[in-house]
Amino acid sequence: MTALLDVSDLVVDFPTASDGVFHAVDSVSFTVNAGERVGIVGESGSGKSLTSQALMRLVPSPGTVSSGTVLFDGAEVMGFSAKKLQKWRGSQTAMVFQDPMSSLNPLMRIGRQITESLQEHLGLSKAESRVRAIELLQRVGIPDAESRLSDFPGAFSGGMRQRVCIAIATACSPRLLIADEPTTALDVTVQAQVLDLLDHMATELNTGVILISHDLGVISSFCDRILVMYAGRIVEEGTAEQIVGDPQHPYTRALLASILKLSEPIPRRLKSISGAPPLAGRRASGCSFAPRCALAVDACLTIDPALVDTVNGRPGQKVACGVAAPAAFEFAEGATAA
Amino acid sequence: MSDVIPAAAAVDPFALGDKPVRSREVFRSLKKDPAALVSIIVLIALALIALAAPLLSPHDPLQTYPDIGLGPQGQPLPPGTPGFLLGTDALGRDVLSRLIYGAQVSLVIGIVANGLATAFGVLVGIVAGYFGGVVEAILMRITDVVISFPILLLCTALIAVTTRSTFNVIIVIALIYWTTLARIIRSMVVSLKEREFVVASQTLGLSHRSIMWRHILPHLVPAIIVYTTLGVASSILIESALSFLGIGVPIPSPSWGQMISDGSTYFQIAPWMLFIPGICLILTVMAFNLVGDWLSDMLNSTTPTAR
Incomplete structure (x- = not known):
């Protein structure tokens, strides 16, 4: 069986001031199967978000994907035409972003924001897409869905907005969902609800999920497989049990050691990893x-x-x-x- | 001649609008700004006068009255003369009637020319800012070239190679005034397109047109409203300047700039010929500028209760 997503040797380059190039993502390879949840964990600047942007071909300028292949269902994403790419985004893949405050358009009613991609990709009429939008909002657990269609994002709380974002992302039943730190901007209590919702949606739609986070706790509870990234590379990969139960890389161990364990007495000082990741271009x-x-x-x-x-x-x-x-x-x- | 648009420079487009505006807020903010309220009333009155010009004007603005409209030595009659409330001009035409029809000319030119300039400037700005790269370079260099010409010189040259008509004046003003807005809109779009909701709509596979039209344009509306309002004032001024120089609206159409030009010749014996249209011009331009300022204050999302 071919994997839903097969990434191999992906390299994302940024030019440096001294005319060189900096590999912000360096030879990253991994696969995601249908229905599988893959977590990417790493500290800020490790290239985890950039990896997901590269998959969507949305690397911010002046970065470029300099080599590597991304096969989606056997088709080379890097070779898609602009038109194919646009059709593929939103219908086959979708993204949920970190900050639901800024990833929704503040000047557009949320009903319109949901129906937009339904009309674009599925060719639904206004009335059909409205019915579908109500269903979607109900599915993500927004009470009184019909009347909330005409609200602006400002009228929703953070957790509710993230639910709306998930409704938008899953509107066309994508086969791959990339969630880039979807819970980082939320309260801890809301985090669990949003993760449950993502879990539920992924199971229902048999969607492959890439969850990006710096929080090993979130990742290990949600994912089947974990990739640990450091300085643009994958330094360790394995199942959630393997990574949490028997980490091999000193970096993974250090990450795990810096998490508080409620079963043990709380130390006076939390463990941290001394030093900082290498600076861009100074590898x-x-x-x-x-x-x-x-x-x-x-x-x-x-x-x-x-x-x-x-x-x-x-x-x-x-x-x-x-x-x-x-x-x-x-x-x-x-x-x-x- | 960029000093024709003084107020526009003081507005910060990036501080404008990120939330839907409700009509209640409009009235509340208008209450706090009596100058803007008066300006709006002045502009509405002006618009009504221009619309009802045939009903309101006591005489035909083009009709000369060599017998009753001129004094014994053939001099213009001063304001207050029975039958000629604001006096007559050197040809014995009624100043009040010319003023009323002149409002029509000024408003039509100000609004139509500026509307065209706005539409074009916004289009160029959005396309350049959104696509970036070569498209942006080409469009913005063209903008730079147009901006670097002295406005009056360019108008004069353009009109010199065409015929003198109201239509041409409108086109020439529009061809020149789109540039400022194009630059402002471009810089706003450059920052807007990095906003997460625009990136999010790209990941949803929306077309460039939907993203520009539905996601980016609504965020530009406050800035467009403010700059357009201020721009109408500039367009009215430039039309007057062109008419003053004798290359504006063709004579004998009554335009305020034309009236000022005529009046300056007879300033010694008939100062009202200069002052009356001059005051109207100043009041109109000032009203547009005050309303523009008020709009920018009201739509300024960072300080919603400024003033």
Whole structure:
């Protein structure tokens, strides 16, 4: 069975001031099957949002997708014509954004914002799309849906707006839904409701979901598979149980260690990862996490580890760390030089 | 001659409107701004007078009265003369009637020329700002070229190569005044298109036309209203300037600029020929500017209760 989405060796470049290029997303490969939930986790600037924008071919200027393929149902997205792309967006794929305050048009009634894509993609008439919009609002749990169609976004609370956004995104029953930090701007209590709703919609429509977050808690509770990104690369991937239960990469471990566990006494100081991610364009040789890594050995500073199977032999779990899996150094590019 | 549009420079287009405006707020803000209220009344009155010109004017504005309209030495009659409330001009024509018909000319030219300029400027600005790249470069360089000409010189040149007619005056004014708005709209669209709801509508696969028309344009409406109102004042002024220079609305059509031009010749013996249309022109332009200022205050989303 071909995967719904098959991304391989995706590279997004940004020009640097010194005429060079900076790989903001570097050789990222992953697949998403129908109905599967894939989480991408990483700190700010790790390239997780940019990866999703690249999938939609919406990389902000002056960035460019310089290489890699994105196959959607076997078709090359990077080769779509403008017209095909427009048809594909919204009907086959859709996005939910971080801030529902700004991702809805403040000057347009929400009914119109929902019916817009129904009319564009499904060719429904005004009356038909209105009926459908009411159904959609009811499905995402907005009470009194019919009368709320004529409200402006300003009349909704944050959680309600995110529900509206989900209604808009799922209007044409897309097969792939990309949710870019959909709960970050919301209250904790509302977060759970929105995740439940996403979960419900994805199950009902058998939609593949890519959930992007910096919150491992959110990701691990929602996703089947997790990709951990650092400095534009995937440093570890595996199932949610593998990543949370038996993390291999020191970065993943550090991320997990920085989460408070309610079962243990609360420490006076929370654990953090010292240092900061490498600055754009100042990537040194070797593993990009090495300068912040407690376990780093000399080889880490010279050899850029490849993503390889882990030594614990769990199927599907991969790590890019030469210390955790020596094979990562063996398969690294230019490893012979070391 | 960019000093023809003084008030426009003081408006910050980025502070304008991000929320729907309700009629209740319009009245509330109008109550706080008596100058704007008076200006609106003046403009409405002016519009009504222009519309009802044939009913209101006591004489035919083109009719000369060499016998009863001129004094014994052939001099114009002063205001207050029975039958000629605001006096007569050097040809013995009724100043009041010419003034009333002149309002028609000024308003028609101001509104039509400026409406065309607005439509064109908004179109150029949105397309340039939204698509960026080569499209933007070409459109904005054309704008720069038009803007860099002295306005009056360009008008004079354009009219010199065509014939002198009201239609041509309108076209020439429109051809020149779209540029300022195009620049403002472009810069607003450049920032608007980065807004998340525009990106979101792109991920929904909406066409460029729907995004520009339905998602971006409504956010520009407050700025368009403000600049158009201020622009009407500029257009009326430039028409007067053209008529003053003898290249505006063809004689003998009564235009305020033409009347001022005639009046300046007879200033020594008949100052009213200059002052009466002059005062009307100043009041009209001022009213448009005050209303424009008020609109920009009211639609300014950051300080909804300014003033």
